[in-house]
Amino acid sequence: MIKQIVKKKKTINKNIEATSNRKLSIQFSLDGFSFCISNTLHQVTEFSSFNFSETVNTPELVLEKLQEIFKTEKSLQDDFESVTVIHQNNLSTLVPNKYFKEDALNNYLKYSVKTIATDLIVYDELECIDTKNVYIPFVNINNFLFQNFGEFEYKHHSSILLEKLFSKSSASLHFYVNISHSIFDIVVIKDAKLLFYNIFEYQTKEDFIYYVLFTLEQLELNPEETIVSLLGDIDKESSLFKILYTYVRNIRFLPSKNTIFNDQTEIAKHSNFILLG
Secondary structure (H helix, E strand, C coil): CCCCEEEEEEEECCCCCCCCCCEEEEEECCCEEEEEEECCCCCEEEEEEEEECCCCCCHHHHHHHHHHHHHHCHHHHCCCCEEEEEECCCCEEEEEHHHCCHHHHHHHHCCCCCCCCCCCCEEEEEHHHCEEEEECCCHHHHHHHHHHHCCCEEEEHHHHHHHHHHHHCCCCCEEEEEECCCEEEEEEEECCEEEEEEEEECCCHHHHHHHHHHHHHHCCCCCCCCEEEEEECCCCCCHHHHHHHHHCCEEEECCCCCHHHCCCCCCCCCCCHHHHC
């Protein structure tokens, strides 16, 4: 039985003209699915997100949920000039270009990710940090999307996240936390260089604060002074924010300037950063 899918948000930007040459961007994880449609000027005209009532634990169950969404969501039944797919999971690792060998992809993942012989292992090019992002995409989802749209580009969510954060970061220290329902990313950038990146799984707020404080400690950063910028699925009323504020005094939300936010207040400007940031 497919567990409940909750359509959390849908926003249409009425101030921007939708054109026939549109781009579709899709992001999915074990927790949910979201997409946005943009025009030729890269302006987002429509955004929707769906939360799964419970985190699923296999790509097969994710596919079942996506198939159900595609049957009912008319916007996904249109034709698009281009399609970009973002795989959000913790099956990845960063490899500096000077150590990278294309015939050794499995070796880069085997110490941190449980792999099997049939796994497809691919990589994204991250020019902003002279690094490859090696990861496992969900092949069954790619196959389903290919049947719907034909050829498309796909990337790992952390590749998009890092590219966007580097484009926004100045020479000072930046400590970012990008939060999803069951995983979160910590990105630390200093002097326009990547100081730290990792993906953490969590189930409780205690798990969350442990990893944040552990990272601060390992990097010898003072939680009383370091500014922590929050992205994703968190607000001031959440248990994660409250426990974080107990230990970290300088917290801010990193807002997006995307015009989709101009005429509505339902979607927090720091949420859905990978798609809308």
